Amino acid sequence: MEIRVYDANLYRKGTIENQTSLIWTRKFFEAGNFEIHAPITQKNLSLFVRGNIVSIKGAKEAGVIEDIEKEESDIKNEITVKGRFLSSYMDRRIIKGTVNYDNAKIEVVMRELLTACVPIPLVELGELHGFDDRVSFQATYRNLQVVQTKIAKYGLIGYRFTPDFDAHKIVFDTMKGTDHSFAQSEHNRVIFSEDYNNLTNAIYKFNDQALKTCAIVGGQGDGSDRVVVTVGGGEGLGLRELFVDARDLSPENLTAAQYKEVLKQRGYEALNEAIEAESLECETAPEINFKYKDDYDLGDIVTVKKKSWGLYMNKRITEIQEVYEYGGGYVVPTLGDPLPETIDWGD
Numbered sequence: 001m002e003i004r005v006y007d008a009n010l011y012r013k014g015t016i017e018n019q020t021s022l023i024w025t026r027k028f029f030e031a032g033n034f035e036i037h038a039p040i041t042q043k044n045l046s047l048f049v050r051g052n053i054v055s056i057k058g059a060k061e062a063g064v065i066e067d068i069e070k071e072e073s074d075i076k077n078e079i080t081v082k083g084r085f086l087s088s089y090m091d092r093r094i095i096k097g098t099v100n101y102d103n104a105k106i107e108v109v110m111r112e113l114l115t116a117c118v119p120i121p122l123v124e125l126g127e128l129h130g131f132d133d134r135v136s137f138q139a140t141y142r143n144l145q146v147v148q149t150k151i152a153k154y155g156l157i158g159y160r161f162t163p164d165f166d167a168h169k170i171v172f173d174t175m176k177g178t179d180h181s182f183a184q185s186e187h188n189r190v191i192f193s194e195d196y197n198n199l200t201n202a203i204y205k206f207n208d209q210a211l212k213t214c215a216i217v218g219g220q221g222d223g224s225d226r227v228v229v230t231v232g233g234g235e236g237l238g239l240r241e242l243f244v245d246a247r248d249l250s251p252e253n254l255t256a257a258q259y260k261e262v263l264k265q266r267g268y269e270a271l272n273e274a275i276e277a278e279s280l281e282c283e284t285a286p287e288i289n290f291k292y293k294d295d296y297d298l299g300d301i302v303t304v305k306k307k308s309w310g311l312y313m314n315k316r317i318t319e320i321q322e323v324y325e326y327g328g329g330y331v332v333p334t335l336g337d338p339l340p341e342t343i344d345w346g347d
Contacts, residue, residue, distance in 0.1 A: 005047040024322040028158040031088035086161035090145040093117040098140040106155035126173040137265040177299030181314035193305035201283040212242035212274035215267035231267040279336035
């Protein structure tokens, strides 16, 4: 696997082919990441520089080098570089002031949030796909990447920055996966199972400790005058309540009904983080039974069967790790909702 290295302006600096390991992790709702191990040589030292961009053949994404480690000893002579994909540039921007959206199309919102921030060099908007998923929310001085990820998960819309190395530009794009599960008949079905010999080294994870089913959201005001809304529900032991302090959300320039919708959206966002986490990771060769990127790709919904565990799931591929080492490669799809990482909204 050839690794192509570019500078921050997308001008090619050189190629690397002597790496010992390359892990390329694509994510649907957030920036993916990569890790490269290679011998220390003058060429590699000159290319593996902070801020340089790496790309691999066939990839729509590219990554920016953010972490460099060099190790030299009697048994090791290695440079390791890590980083995130280019959409992580949004982590460097803050939404200035307050933005309000009332039943707005999520795809349009994501584009407007990006363009309203301090411009990111080379980045421009891609095609508007016309997705109809909608959201009502308010954000004040929030990290752009955090907000984009939250509303992407809410609307089940993925996003990425796609580099165009010939035109020296980076295109912001949104996407939706295709349903390839056994539950539908419109598209070709993709099934990972022991019967198809494409489900190996499987790891199933389930955790409901963080699960909340009902969010009580408190807006501005004191005592009995405080605006409070509730979203979600449940009863008996199935009711798991969560209080969300949303005093930062302002009713200014909003009707009472609009303000309550904004508070409800904050509640839905909190519930989206407090989920029952169920996921399955499995190794598979990229061309056994179903061809990776042709028959299935990141964001698609597929079926998983593991008879010995009594497991049957129709789940979205939320992450795909491509691993290249020892002259070969395989992919590790993650299906479903892994245990979420805690993200501080600053509430």
